[in-house]
Amino acid sequence: xxxxxVDDDPYIQRSLSFVFRxxxxxxxxxxxxxxxxxKTRELRPKIIFLDLMMPKMNGFETCRAIKEDPxxxxxxxxxxxxxxxxxxxxxxxxxxxxxxITKPFSPKEIVRKVRTILSRE
Amino acid sequence: MKKFFFYFALIALIPLSYISGNIESPVxxxxxxxxxxxxxxxxxxxILEATMTFxxxxxxxxxxxxxxxxxxxxxxxxxxxxxxGAAAGRLSEILNQEKISLNKTTETYQGLTNVLNLxxxxxxxxxxxxxxxxxxxxxIDRNKTRFISxxxxxxxxxxxxxxxxxxxxxxxxxxxxxxxxxxxxxxxKESERLTQLxxxxxxxxxxxxxxxxxxxDTVNIAELVRSAVKIMLPVAKSKGVALETKLPEQSxxxxxxxxxxxxxxxxxxxxxxxxxxxxxxxxxGADEMPDEMKIHVTDTGEGIYPEERDxxxxxxxxxxxxxxxxxxxxxxxxxxxxxxxxSHGGKIEVESELGKGSTFFFTLxxxxxxxxxxxxxxxxxxxxxxxxxxxxxxxxARQVLRSALEEIGYRTMGxxxxxxxxxxxxxMKPDSIILGYLENEENFEELRTxxxxxxxxxxxxxxxNDDDLGPQVAANAYISRPLDAYQIYxxxxxxxxxxxxxxxxxxxxQKEARSLQLMVGAKGCATDVFPSLESAGSSKSLPDAxxxxxxxxxxVQRAVASLRSSRQTREIPLFLILGIMIRDVRxxxxxxxxxGRGLEKILEPLKNNLSDVAHF
Numbered sequence: 192x193x194x195x196x197v198d199d200d201p202y203i204q205r206s207l208s209f210v211f212r213x214x215x216x217x218x219x220x221x222x223x224x225x226x227x228x229x230k231t232r233e234l235r236p237k238i239i240f241l242d243l244m245m246p247k248m249n250g251f252e253t254c255r256a257i258k259e260d261p262x263x264x265x266x267x268x269x270x271x272x273x274x275x276x277x278x279x280x281x282x283x284x285x286x287x288x289x290x291x292i293t294k295p296f297s298p299k300e301i302v303r304k305v306r307t308i309l310s311r312e
Numbered sequence: 313m314k315k316f317f318f319y320f321a322l323i324a325l326i327p328l329s330y331i332s333g334n335i336e337s338p339v340x341x342x343x344x345x346x347x348x349x350x351x352x353x354x355x356x357x358x359i360l361e362a363t364m365t366f367x368x369x370x371x372x373x374x375x376x377x378x379x380x381x382x383x384x385x386x387x388x389x390x391x392x393x394x395x396x397g398a399a400a401g402r403l404s405e406i407l408n409q410e411k412i413s414l415n416k417t418t419e420t421y422q423g424l425t426n427v428l429n430l431x432x433x434x435x436x437x438x439x440x441x442x443x444x445x446x447x448x449x450x451x452i453d454r455n456k457t458r459f460i461s462x463x464x465x466x467x468x469x470x471x472x473x474x475x476x477x478x479x480x481x482x483x484x485x486x487x488x489x490x491x492x493x494x495x496x497x498x499x500x501k502e503s504e505r506l507t508q509l510x511x512x513x514x515x516x517x518x519x520x521x522x523x524x525x526x527x528x529d530t531v532n533i534a535e536l537v538r539s540a541v542k543i544m545l546p547v548a549k550s551k552g553v554a555l556e557t558k559l560p561e562q563s564x565x566x567x568x569x570x571x572x573x574x575x576x577x578x579x580x581x582x583x584x585x586x587x588x589x590x591x592x593x594x595x596x597g598a599d600e601m602p603d604e605m606k607i608h609v610t611d612t613g614e615g616i617y618p619e620e621r622d623x624x625x626x627x628x629x630x631x632x633x634x635x636x637x638x639x640x641x642x643x644x645x646x647x648x649x650x651x652x653x654x655s656h657g658g659k660i661e662v663e664s665e666l667g668k669g670s671t672f673f674f675t676l677x678x679x680x681x682x683x684x685x686x687x688x689x690x691x692x693x694x695x696x697x698x699x700x701x702x703x704x705x706x707x708x709a710r711q712v713l714r715s716a717l718e719e720i721g722y723r724t725m726g727x728x729x730x731x732x733x734x735x736x737x738x739x740m741k742p743d744s745i746i747l748g749y750l751e752n753e754e755n756f757e758e759l760r761t762x763x764x765x766x767x768x769x770x771x772x773x774x775x776x777n778d779d780d781l782g783p784q785v786a787a788n789a790y791i792s793r794p795l796d797a798y799q800i801y802x803x804x805x806x807x808x809x810x811x812x813x814x815x816x817x818x819x820x821x822q823k824e825a826r827s828l829q830l831m832v833g834a835k836g837c838a839t840d841v842f843p844s845l846e847s848a849g850s851s852k853s854l855p856d857a858x859x860x861x862x863x864x865x866x867x868v869q870r871a872v873a874s875l876r877s878s879r880q881t882r883e884i885p886l887f888l889i890l891g892i893m894i895r896d897v898r899x900x901x902x903x904x905x906x907x908g909r910g911l912e913k914i915l916e917p918l919k920n921n922l923s924d925v926a927h928f
Contacts, residue, residue, distance in 0.1 A: 200469065202498055206476035209491075213484060244465075273468035274461075294472035298479055 194218040194305070195236035197227040197253070198271065199245045203294075207240065210298040216305070224248025228256055231263055238305055243272040243283065251286045258287030267308055271296070343393060347400045355408065356401035363397025423821050423862040430827035462628040463513055466643060470502040470509070505642075512644040516627070519651045526655070530566045531574060533598045533605050533676070534559045540578040541596055544586065553589050555582070558597030567605055567678050569656050574676070577649040577660075578607065581672045584645065585611035592669070601675075604658070608673035615666040624662065625650045649674075699740065700804070701725045703733045704748025713748060720801050730755040734762060744804065746771045767814070767838045771804065814838045818848050818871060819861030828859055845871040857885045 193216045196207050204220050211218050219234055221227040225248045231239060239257070243250035250270060257263045269290045270283040280291050292301070343366070351359065367390050477495040481487065487495075518524040541557050548555040578596065585594045592612025599606045616624065623629045628643040646660075653660045653674045664670035700722045704710035707728070714724040725740060727733035733745065734755070745759075745768055763770050815837045819825040822843075829839045840855065842848035845867060858881075860871055868888070875881045 200473075202473040202502070203476070205498075206473065206480060210476075210480060273465045273472065294468045295475040296472065298476050299483060 192217055192219060192234040192236045193238065193309070195221060195227065195230055195234065195239045197221045197224070197240060197245070197250075198242040199223060200242070203242070203271075206298060207301070210302060211305070214302050224250065224253035224256075227253050231257055231266060232260075235263075236266060238267045238269060238308060240269050240271045241288070243270060243274055243279065251282060254283065254286040254288050269304075344396055347396055348403075351400045351404040352407060354404060356405040359401045359404055360397055363393060363400075367393050367397075423824065426862065427821065427824045427827065430824065434827065434830070459516075459627060462643075466509055466628060467506070470506045473502040474499050474506070509642040509644075512642040512648060515648050516644055516651070519648070519655065524655070526570045527572065528568055528570055531569045531571045532564065532566050533574075533607060534564045536571065536575055536578060537596050537598050537607065540575055540582060543579060544582045547583070548586050548594060551586055551589075552591065553586055554593035555586075556593060556595050558595050560598070560600060564598060564600050564605070565678060567676055569676060570652075573652045574656070577652050577674065578609070580645040580649045581609040584672070585609050585613065585670075589613035589669070604675045604677050606673055606675050608671055610669060610671040612669040615668055616662065616664040616670050617666065621662050621664060625660070698743040698804070699723050699725065701727060701733060701736060701740070701742040701745045702748065703727045703730065703745055705729065706748070709748055713746065716800060717746075722804075730759050734759060737762060737766075737768065741766075742768060744769045744771060814840065814855045815857045815859060816848055816855035817841045817859045817861065818843075818845060818863065819859075820844065820864065820867075821862040824861045828861060832859070845874065854880060854884065857887065859887045 194211055196204060196211075196218060197220075198204055198207075199222050204222070208218055208220055219230055219236065221230050223245050227239070227241070228248070230236075241250050241254060245253075248256075250272065254268055254270065257266055257268060264287075267290075268288045269292060270288040271292050271294065272279065272283070273294045283291050290304075292304075347359065347363070354362075370393065371386065371390060477499050481492065481495055515524070537557055537559060541555055545555055582594065582596060589611045590613070594612075595608075595610045597608055597610075599608075625646050627647045630643050650660050653676070656676050658674055658676040660672070660674040662670055662672050700717055702710055702714050702717070702724055704713060704726070705728050710726050710728065714726055717724050725736055725742065727736055736742075737745065745763060747770060760770070762768070815832050817825055817828050817832070817839055819828065819841070820843055825841045825843075829841055833839050837856075840848075844863070858875060860868060863871065872886065872888070875884070875886055
């Protein structure tokens with residue numbers, strides 16, 4: 192499994208999954224933190240796109256849970272959020288996120304980013 | 313009293329000498345230490361008098377005594393007594409002078425302490441008002457930051473969709489028609505949402521800053537409810553929810569308000585109800601109460617959790633946050649509705665039962681509280697159009713201020729500098745002068761004096777940087793910005809409605825007089841300042857109260873005595889600022905008229921800070 196997209200916004204899910212499928216990636220979608228965590232355990236995605244504001248378990252908590260799990264901590268977590276403030280970015284990075292992208296974003300750039308990360312491995 | 317004791321002590325020496333049997337001893341030697349000791353307590357004059365008396369008695373002694381002495385011995389003794397008396401007199405004089413100069417120093421020190429105390433009070437009140445203002449500004453700032461961060465978050469979501477899907481459509485040629493249509497549909501929907509959001513944010517900002525333009529007219533609530541239902545019917549139908557009206561049979565009294573904005577509130581409530589109702593019906597109605605109109609929207613939806621019932625009126629709070637999927641709307645609908653209702657003088661509330669549904673209702677007073685035409689005429693008539701002089705150096709600002717005042721019903725005049733304002737005031741006699749921003753504050757002193765003497769209150773509508781004695785302290789009241797008609801009206805009327813008091817301040821200390829003048833003046837009293845009682849006597853009209861500050865000791869006594877003895881001034885309340893040098897002043901008659909008590913209130917801060925202000 193290449194990617195896990197975690198976002199409660201159906202339009203973000205739709206656009207990202209459309210683009211990545213089109214580019215030939217293998218991906219799965221989750222709509223909240225708890226679902227994301229169980230899918231991460233089960234599928235071991237290489238990269239996780241994680242929204243911050245989500246019901247049930249929010250992005251910060253999810254990120255920390257993933258990074259604290261020795262089995263999962265190798266997943267590359269990209270926080271994807273509409274919160275544009277410095278403090279949110281810091282909190283995201285403190286929670287262990289590897290990267291931080293604010294909405295609105297360009298799908299093409301994201302694809303490029305994913306390619307670079309995967310080629311590094 | 314002390315003096316008698318002294319005489320007694322000396323005279324007692326005479327019989328003592330009889331008993332001792334020898335005039336030569338011990339009387340003669342007792343005289344010197346007794347006289348010396350008493351120099352500390354008596355004036356030179358008293359000591360000399362007593363010495364003379366003693367000498368005469370002493371000289372008479374040889375004739376009555378059993379023993380006879382040579383006259384030369386007696387004469388020599390008397391001479392030595394006289395020399396001793398003179399020396400003691402001189403010593404007492406020197407001591408007295410020292411005492412006077414010490415007293416003077418204490419007086420000066422006390423006077424300075426008074427001035428310092430007044431300064432400290434002024435500073436303290438400034439610090440208080442500053443920290444209050446800062447607190448207020450910080451609160452505004454916090455709210456703004458929260459709002460902006462909310463706005464930025466809300467704008468990013470639809471923008472994100474638009475950007476992603478348009479880029480996808482541009483990048484990939486091989487998208488099938490259905491998907492293409494789906495994506496275009498999303499872009500279209502999200503643009504609509506963005507438009508609505510922008511509109512709502514603008515409304516919100518306008519209402520927050522008081523810049524919303526209200527179109528106040530007669531509104532028929534029943535009609536409003538009917539048209540709202542008509543607009544929302546298709547939406548409700550498409551969701552399979554019934555939408556009904558429940559209006560009283562008889563016609564409803566029309567109220568005053570902004571019809572479009574009130575319709576916006578009802579539409580918002582209905583659209584929320586439709587959003588959260590899966591089955592059942594929505595009832596929209598209005599009831600006429602004795603002094604208000606009650607409009608309600610009841611649904612059979614899922615209900616609202618008790619802890620959410622207040623939050624839903626907050627900006628960007630959405631019940632949908634805890635649900636799956638994409639939240640609809642801007643998250644501002646209810647906050648805007650709340651603001652609109654409150655601007656009309658009403659209240660919006662919610663009642664809800666989980667699983668059964670919710671009722672949103674809002675009230676509108678029949679006498680609309682918003683500034684409308686009817687009220688404008690009212691103000692104009694009752695106040696007979698007061699004349700106000702607007703002193704503001706910057707023309708556009710002056711025009712804004714003048715038109716705001718005229719809208720309320722005041723007559724206005726304009727001036728762009730102090731000199732011109734003074735000239736106009738002398739001829740036109742305005743009821744008050746409203747100060748805006750001044751490029752230079754030259755002649756400000758003259759304007760202040762003019763306003764005090766003629767009892768024309770000064771209002772400040774702009775914060776000016778100043779030193780201790782600047783315009784802020786002199787102004788009677790502030791008109792805060794942004795300009796709000798009702799606030800201007802109430803501030804001006806409250807100040808002008810107060811009967812202006814004239815207070816005469818008599819103080820030899822210029823700085824103290826100044827501080828007193830500013831403090832009393834800031835309470836809306838006109839003040840006259842005189843350095844002495846004589847100069848105060850030259851004033852033709854009588855004040856409503858006297859304040860006596862630092863004056864030479866006997867002058868305070870004289871002032872109090874003369875003010876209390878004159879028939880004209882006997883009843884006028886008199887306040888003394890007591891220092892050490894006037895400790896001998898006695899309370900002369902107690903006059904406490906109703907008016908005096910009112911003034912006491914004005915001088916309350918003075919009293920609290922200078923614990924020894926006395927009221928005669």
